[in-house]
Amino acid sequence: MKVNYPNPSLNNLKPKKIKSYGMMFEEALNISNEYYRIQDIAYIYKKPTPIQVVKVEYPSRNKAKIVEAYYKTPSTTDYNGIYKGKYIDYEAKETNNLSFSFTHIAKHQMEHLQKVHKHGGLAFIIIYYKKINKVVIIDIIPFMKLYKLGLENNEKSITYTKALEIGIEVKLKYSPQIDYIKALDEYYKL
Amino acid sequence: MKVNYPNPSLNNLKPKKIKSYGMMFEEALNISNEYYRIQDIAYIYKKPTPIQVVKVEYPSRNKAKIVEAYYKTPSTTDYNGIYKGKYIDYEAKETNNLSFSFTHIAKHQMEHLQKVHKHGGLAFIIIYYKKINKVVIIDIIPFMKLYKLGLENNEKSITYTKALEIGIEVKLKYSPQIDYIKALDEYYKL
Numbered sequence: 001m002k003v004n005y006p007n008p009s010l011n012n013l014k015p016k017k018i019k020s021y022g023m024m025f026e027e028a029l030n031i032s033n034e035y036y037r038i039q040d041i042a043y044i045y046k047k048p049t050p051i052q053v054v055k056v057e058y059p060s061r062n063k064a065k066i067v068e069a070y071y072k073t074p075s076t077t078d079y080n081g082i083y084k085g086k087y088i089d090y091e092a093k094e095t096n097n098l099s100f101s102f103t104h105i106a107k108h109q110m111e112h113l114q115k116v117h118k119h120g121g122l123a124f125i126i127i128y129y130k131k132i133n134k135v136v137i138i139d140i141i142p143f144m145k146l147y148k149l150g151l152e153n154n155e156k157s158i159t160y161t162k163a164l165e166i167g168i169e170v171k172l173k174y175s176p177q178i179d180y181i182k183a184l185d186e187y188y189k190l
Numbered sequence: 191m192k193v194n195y196p197n198p199s200l201n202n203l204k205p206k207k208i209k210s211y212g213m214m215f216e217e218a219l220n221i222s223n224e225y226y227r228i229q230d231i232a233y234i235y236k237k238p239t240p241i242q243v244v245k246v247e248y249p250s251r252n253k254a255k256i257v258e259a260y261y262k263t264p265s266t267t268d269y270n271g272i273y274k275g276k277y278i279d280y281e282a283k284e285t286n287n288l289s290f291s292f293t294h295i296a297k298h299q300m301e302h303l304q305k306v307h308k309h310g311g312l313a314f315i316i317i318y319y320k321k322i323n324k325v326v327i328i329d330i331i332p333f334m335k336l337y338k339l340g341l342e343n344n345e346k347s348i349t350y351t352k353a354l355e356i357g358i359e360v361k362l363k364y365s366p367q368i369d370y371i372k373a374l375d376e377y378y379k380l
Contacts, residue, residue, distance in 0.1 A: 043302070043309060048239065048240035048264075049238065050238035051239075064260070065258065065259075065260065066256065066260065067257060067258065069255075070255065070256065072238075075235065076235055080270060080271075081277075082277040082279070082306055082310065083309070084310070085310025085311070086277070087271075087272040087276070087277040087278075089272070112233070115227075115230070115233050116233060119274070119275060120272065
């Protein structure tokens with residue numbers, strides 16, 4: 001599929017920091033996904049945060065007001081959807097350190113991503129190394145290999161260099177800011 | 191893929207009403223999806239209901255208590271996931287009437303399902319006709335055809351007979367109660 005960007009000249013403007021746009025990584029991802037939808041490229045959404053509603057009031061007839069509720073642990077990953085006929089599923093994480101700690105990913109999320117891979121979907125983790133303003137995608141299979149090796153050798157995190165070795169860099173630009181679909185094309189030969 | 195049910199003899203026990211198990215259609219669907227996950231057949235989840243959180247309190251240090259929040263309109267459909275390498279996306283609806291009114295499906299949901307179809311996913315609506323205890327799957331394409339015809343001819347709903355004509359019946363049994371994956375195999379020749 002050919003991807004036409006509305007204003008190619010803007011694509012070369014590289015932001016120094018995602019932060020400099022006044023938005024965090026997740027917001028930048030959400031806006032990038034919105035861009036892909038508007039351009040009819042991919043339909044990928046962030047799942048709403050699961051909330052356990054305990055008490056609801058009705059101050060006016062038409063509006064339910066939740067007055068007691070609690071955050072729940074998500075059962076899967078943050079994002080899923082479809083691109084080029086493929087089921088896409090990923091977890092997005094950012095780190096303040098130069099190395100991404102494995103503890104940032106919950107075990108049930110790793111398991112979920114492995115199931116997705118086994119059933120023919122594209123399952124990966126997308127990591128934002130905030131300090132150096134770099135984004136990398138790592139497929140769940142090499143990620144798990146590294147994770148298991150790490151358990152044996154007491155290595156608890158992935159440096160950016162190591163991430164690049166087994167994953168692929170996502171170029172940051174103007175619009176979409178995090179053009180990870182382009183990176184997926186190359187990484188997975190789509 | 192061969193599907194082995196844990197206790198085949200139970201599969202022949204057909205509940206007279208889904209209700210008789212003390213659960214509603216959505217709950218029965220959720221439990222069926224859980225069954226598919228446990229059996230490693232499909233990974234399909236209900237998306238959490240989106241909630242706009244306005245105010246959070248911290249009565250104890252570790253627990254955030256949401257004290258003001260409102261329900262938001264979901265941007266997509268209720269369920270999505272992966273089966274046999276395919277992206278699956280559907281909306282589940284039940285009706286108390288013998289005919290399913292088109293007004294039950296929001297326009298942006300119909301549009302979303304058409305996009306999914308266009309991009310190679312399986313997009314459909316699953317309807318539970320409560321009165322007659324029947325469940326039908328209708329692919330979004332014949333559904334939209336009927337919807338458009340309906341607009342021209344002032345027909346605002348789909349009878350069960352019509353639904354069967356363009357869709358496929360989902361057999362109700364013991365476990366999984368709503369075995370729609372089996373119906374998908376036949377309907378989409380998977």
